[in-house]
Amino acid sequence: MASSTEPISTSPDLDLYAQKFKALADPKRLELLNLICRRGSVCVCDLVDEMAIPQSKLSYHLKILLNAELLHKENRGTWSYYSLNSKEMDRLLSNEICRVLSPSC
Amino acid sequence: MASSTEPISTSPDLDLYAQKFKALADPKRLELLNLICRRGSVCVCDLVDEMAIPQSKLSYHLKILLNAELLHKENRGTWSYYSLNSKEMDRLLSNEICRVLSPSC
């Protein structure tokens, strides 16, 4: 809706934040974020190798992080390259946590 | 494994962070944090009135937030007073998000 009578941005859209935190609410996905961050940009097949996780499972988790806008995705041919959305991570998390999740980024 | 040749504390306990984010991963709980923050210190019965939510449900969510150390709890007689653990919130979240979740705190 977002009608013109609604208070502008007084509603911080708790659902939207909840979605982002939900994406972060899993150790596997935190590990994934960390790995992607360290690699800069990685394709799924490399992640499968490094994480020792079935590909469909990986795609599932990547999608959750992507939907939460914590990742960027770029398609090159049949490959999909994922990278961290640092801007969004920074916007969300403290420096301390960013450093923990993304050391040397 | 965890052999002695492994780098110490390379794992910053992702499980622990995941737990905290899981606590934040629910719009009802974010609303709850916000309300508690604005009140400073509130007992469960007041929260039941303000949130229009069954008491057992509220206690369930409070427990999750407490376990994640996002809240403090103080018992006075039969009353339980909950308040925000601002230190932990600040440690975890960006200023922007802290402000959104805890306006005027």
Next chain:
DNA sequence: CTCCTTCATCAAATTATTTTGATTTATTAG
């Protein structure tokens, strides 16, 4: 063209979380 790789998606099975209503313990008030 044919075969192979990459990756997303799907449906079913599994597992985890949440909701509900009842019960329980402790405390307070009359």
Next chain:
DNA sequence: CTAATAAATCAAAATAATTTGATGAAGGAG
């Protein structure tokens, strides 16, 4: 003392998230 209130906990039911293995679409390699 007895009544009533505060809040935690419990078990069952309802929902939601995750895992798994299979399939399919699309592009690359020979």
